[in-house]
Amino acid sequence: MKPFSRLNRFLKSLPLHVILITLVLLWVLPTVGLFVTSFRPREAVRTTGWWTVFFRPNRSAPGSTPRIAPPVTATMAKASAA
Amino acid sequence: MVTALRNNALWLLLMVPGTVLVGMLFAVLSDRVRYEALAKSIIFMPMAISFIGAGIIWRFVYNIETGSGGQIGILNAIIVALGGQPVAWLSNPIVNNYALMVVGVWLWAGFCMTILSAALKSVPSELMEAARVDGATEWSVFSKITVPVIMPTIVVVTTTMVINVLKVFDIVFVLTGGNFGTEVIANRMFKLIVTDTGRSMAIAVILVLLTVPIMVFNVYRFRQQEAMR
Numbered sequence: 001m002k003p004f005s006r007l008n009r010f011l012k013s014l015p016l017h018v019i020l021i022t023l024v025l026l027w028v029l030p031t032v033g034l035f036v037t038s039f040r041p042r043e044a045v046r047t048t049g050w051w052t053v054f055f056r057p058n059r060s061a062p063g064s065t066p067r068i069a070p071p072v073t074a075t076m077a078k079a080s081a082a
Numbered sequence: 083m084v085t086a087l088r089n090n091a092l093w094l095l096l097m098v099p100g101t102v103l104v105g106m107l108f109a110v111l112s113d114r115v116r117y118e119a120l121a122k123s124i125i126f127m128p129m130a131i132s133f134i135g136a137g138i139i140w141r142f143v144y145n146i147e148t149g150s151g152g153q154i155g156i157l158n159a160i161i162v163a164l165g166g167q168p169v170a171w172l173s174n175p176i177v178n179n180y181a182l183m184v185v186g187v188w189l190w191a192g193f194c195m196t197i198l199s200a201a202l203k204s205v206p207s208e209l210m211e212a213a214r215v216d217g218a219t220e221w222s223v224f225s226k227i228t229v230p231v232i233m234p235t236i237v238v239v240t241t242t243m244v245i246n247v248l249k250v251f252d253i254v255f256v257l258t259g260g261n262f263g264t265e266v267i268a269n270r271m272f273k274l275i276v277t278d279t280g281r282s283m284a285i286a287v288i289l290v291l292l293t294v295p296i297m298v299f300n301v302y303r304f305r306q307q308e309a310m311r
Contacts, residue, residue, distance in 0.1 A: 013114070017115065020108075023125075024125065028127070029156070030139045030143050031127065034135075034142060037142060049153065049155075049159050
């Protein structure tokens with residue numbers, strides 16, 4: 001008898017929990033988006049949505065695409081020319 | 083200016099009830115669960131963010147990509163994933179005002195929730211118990227006991243929100259800059275401050291005049307409350 005009444009109480013309050021948790025997740029979603037975006041490189045932010053981080057971690061993880069810096073000599077030549 | 087006045091009226095009409103109702107919903111729902119503190123802190127969090135920061139957060143949400151690339155904004159990404167056409171939330175004059183009001187509700191619902199929740203806790207439980215014993219449903223307990231008891235608080239929250247909405251500026255400024263027919267009074271004032279200072283000041287006076295009735299009402303109500311004591 002006891003476990004059944006407990007289950008009954010849980011089922012009765014289930015809609016309440018579902019509604020509240022859904023609303024809370026909805027409320028926090030935009031902020032999570034900005035938080036994730038703040039860790040992503042600029043190119044990734046411009047081309048893919050922040051949520052793709054969770055589905056394809058390798059494609060948009062910071063540092064996964066090797067960025068080639070211009071050779072030191074080229075920048076030095078530019079600096080001396082200016 | 084007509085657009086600004088009309089938009090401000092629309093903001094008042096939709097955002098004030100919106101924030102109070104959503105705040106009430108959160109206060110009532112979170113009052114019945116064990117993780118109340120956690121849920122309430124998450125709802126209240128937008129109030130802790132600066133309004134400009136909130137604007138930037140929502141620029142990401144409402145983003146639209148017109149090219150062939152995928153959508154960056156989550157709202158349009160969802161619409162496209164469901165097979166729809168992406169919506170220009172911020173530049174389409176049919177939806178942009180409502181999109182801005184959603185941001186306003188997101189920001190201010192936490193404020194309403196905190197105050198209403200405090201009021202809910204002060205409702206004497208004997209009253210509610212008595213009604214339940216007499217066979218009242220949860221809804222009639224809420225509408226016939228809880229709401230009348232916390233009515234003074236609801237009035238305070240509503241008047242505060244009316245003043246806040248009249249002053250709304252940051253959200254519109256960051257998200258659309260007052261373009262695409264979303265201008266409000268405070269934005270108009272800011273836009274004219276350099277080019278036409280006299281007119282800008284006149285708009286400021288209008289804004290003050292609009293808040294005067296609410297202030298008078300507030301003072302009147304406080305006096306009445308004092309007289310009751």
